[in-house]
Amino acid sequence: MIAKPYALISVTDKTGVVDFASQLYSLGFNILSTGGTAKVLTDAGVPVVKVSEFTDSPEIFDGRVKTLHPKIHGGILMDRENTSHSSEAKELGIQPIQLVVVNLYQFGKQTQNQSLDLSKAIEYIDIGGPTMLRGAAKNYKNCTPVIDPTDYPVVIEQLRSSQGLHEDTKVSLAAKVFQTISQYDHDIAAYFMKNTTQDRSDDSSSLPEEIPLNLHRKHTLRYGENPHQHAALYTTNEDVGGLPNAQILNGKALSYNNYLDLDAAINLVGDLSDYRTLAIIKHTNPCGVAAGTEGEPLADIYKRALACDPKSAFGGIIATNETIDLDTATEIAKHFIECIAAPGISPEALNLLSKKKNLRIVIVDSQRTHAAPNFDMRSIRGGLLLQQTDSLSAASPSNWTCPTKTKTSEGQNADLGFAWRICKHVKSNAIVYAKDLQTIAIGAGQVSRIDAAIYSAEKALLDNKSLKDCVMASDAFFPFRDCVDIAAKHGISAIIQPGGSMRDDESIAACDENAIAMAFTGNRHFRH
Secondary structure (H helix, E strand, C coil): CCCCCEEEEECCCCCCHHHHHHHHHHCCCEEEECHHHHHHHHHCCCCCEEHHHHHCCCCECCCCECCCCHHHHHHHHCCCCCHHHHHHHHHHCCCCEEEEEECCCCHHHHHHHHCCCHHHHHHHCCCHHHHHHHHHHHCCCCCEEECCHHHHHHHHHHHHCCCCCCHHHHHHHHHHHHHHHHHHHHHHHHHHHHCCCCCCCCCHHHCCCCCCCCCEEEEEECCCCCCCCCEEEEECCCCCCCHHHCEEEECCCCCHHHHHHHHHHHHHHHCCCCCEEEEEEECCEEEEEEEECCCCCHHHHHHHHHHHCCCCCCCEEEEECCCECHHHHHHHCCCCEEEEEECCECHHHHHHHCCCCCCEEEECCHHHHHHCCCEEEEEECCEEEEEECCCCCCCCHHHCECCCCCCCCHHHHHHHHHHHHHHCCCCCCCEEEECCCEEEEEECCCCCHHHHHHHHHHHHHHCCCCCCCCEEEECCCCCCCHHHHHHHHCCCCEEEECCCCCCHHHHHHHHHHCCCEEEECCCCCCCC
């Protein structure tokens, strides 16, 4: 008489487990189980052999040790085709186990949802589950691991067939185990690192020696930057806000380019969180930004942002740190906009904008996203570059020095800080002209700084806009005095730049000749 095969079932996610166990039992399997899973199956009428009875060893240490026993791991790992393994198993009374159906304590979900400290979080670290699964995955030819409830139907279907489980299925299930456990261990390691008391913020050792890219594909995108490129969005398990966890209320699925533009937009308004801010982005560059006081309607802030470069705003991305109201929605609806990102939207505004079927409306908290610690990663052929995220530096007059004879005024300081923050989000070489918390002209991505200054100034003049009494911001120092000369030509009243050029004295002299105030921040904000 052939002994009935064993299936060990111990799951945290009990989706479909009763039906799966019932079908396994009907196929002639003995069901081994532990704790809560055994109770669920027993209550449903599925005959179960408890692991403690199978091993003749009780669960100990509040359930920390349940399956760590030679009769369990021997049954999982023994090679059925190895005669010495079979003899040794018979001598020790070890029965072979054919299926290991296990999923893990939900460490990431539980620690995030409950905001647990490390002493409590460790109770959600699964030991027995990963150990059994790794053993089964290693010995996949003899013992099949099943970690995902969505795989139950195919396992049952193939077990019912005359051929049994296919080799490809076994390999695929084993691969899923190793991939899942790798992510699981990464989440735990990240939690421990986050709870370390060692301060490495100013040390290069804050960059990891190794980067396990344990990412999950969340969305397959229609295509990448261009239609011939495949693309997808990948995320970690950690919810720090941001676009991967945003709520999309209207329109088509976000494209690759939408994600890039939206990320640029919400990061910009995140840097201006002390104002009621609205930004319009095109190809990741701001083409219009305005900030308002508490009393100014958001619709008026939008109109001021749009006025900077209405031509470039066509097909752009809007981000704001304010709830979109009906008046603002009415103004937005007059133009072709690809996406809107905001922390909220009124029902009336949503009803109006939803009539534009292709307009994506994304609910995301830019302030929460902006506050999350992060690294920037960019790929190069054959490698990956990683750096700490560029934090906003020297945005307050208290951090500046003013080497010119003419000093900055209080009103200029507000505009200088505003323009400086925006400059951080403009592709280098970058020049921003601003007045009254509104961008007047933006020069982005020029290969020469003087070209950025000239191009943006001339574009403003073509649109019949005066730069008189505006401020100018530059993301890096002036290598020559020519940018100051351009500023003087157009009536710029104050300049903000990092300083640090060998020819700073020339730029200072040019400012003094034209009674222009200039502030040095001491930090640059290149954006490549």
